[in-house]
Amino acid sequence: MYKKTLLPHKTIATKAGIGWIGKNNLFITPWFACSLCIGTVWTDIPIQTTGADTIPPECGVCQVCIDICEVGALKGHSWSTESNREDIITVDKCTTCIKCMVHCPWTHRYIREMLS
Ligand code: SF4
Ligand code: SF4
Numbered sequence: 645m646y647k648k649t650l651l652p653h654k655t656i657a658t659k660a661g662i663g664w665i666g667k668n669n670l671f672i673t674p675w676f677a678c679s680l681c682i683g684t685v686w687t688d689i690p691i692q693t694t695g696a697d698t699i700p701p702e703c704g705v706c707q708v709c710i711d712i713c714e715v716g717a718l719k720g721h722s723w724s725t726e727s728n729r730e731d732i733i734t735v736d737k738c739t740t741c742i743k744c745m746v747h748c749p750w751t752h753r754y755i756r757e758m759l760s
Pocket of ligand 1: 668712714733739740741
């Protein structure tokens with residue numbers, strides 16, 4: 645097990661129904677693409693909660709991130725709630741170059757909308 649936690653922020657975010665995990669193993673939302681940093685707040689405050697539907701991955705046939713990853717860390721697997729991180733990425737190959745984030749079409753769309 646390498647750089648792994650029992651309850652990742654990404655798992656919580658997908659259960660909150662605000663996005664999905666792309667083939668680049670990054671959390672993607674329709675609003676901010678993968679250009680975001682997520683965190684989790686633990687609390688025992690008695691707040692009302694509601695269930696949320698999981699958003700399925702919206703990568704489609706795109707494989708930009710897989711093609712651009714120079715070290716071959718990404719495996720081309722489409723995420724589902726049954727997926728393990730290791731289905732998607734070989735973590736110890738990843739150099740955190742962030743090319744898979746920068747070149748994702750969702751990131752391009754976000755930047756276009758931000759600049760318009
Ligand atoms: S951060 Fe770089 S090395 Fe890691 S998966 Fe993305 S493209 Fe590959
Ligand atoms: S580059 Fe394409 S395949 Fe990779 S995460 Fe973005 S949309 Fe999905």
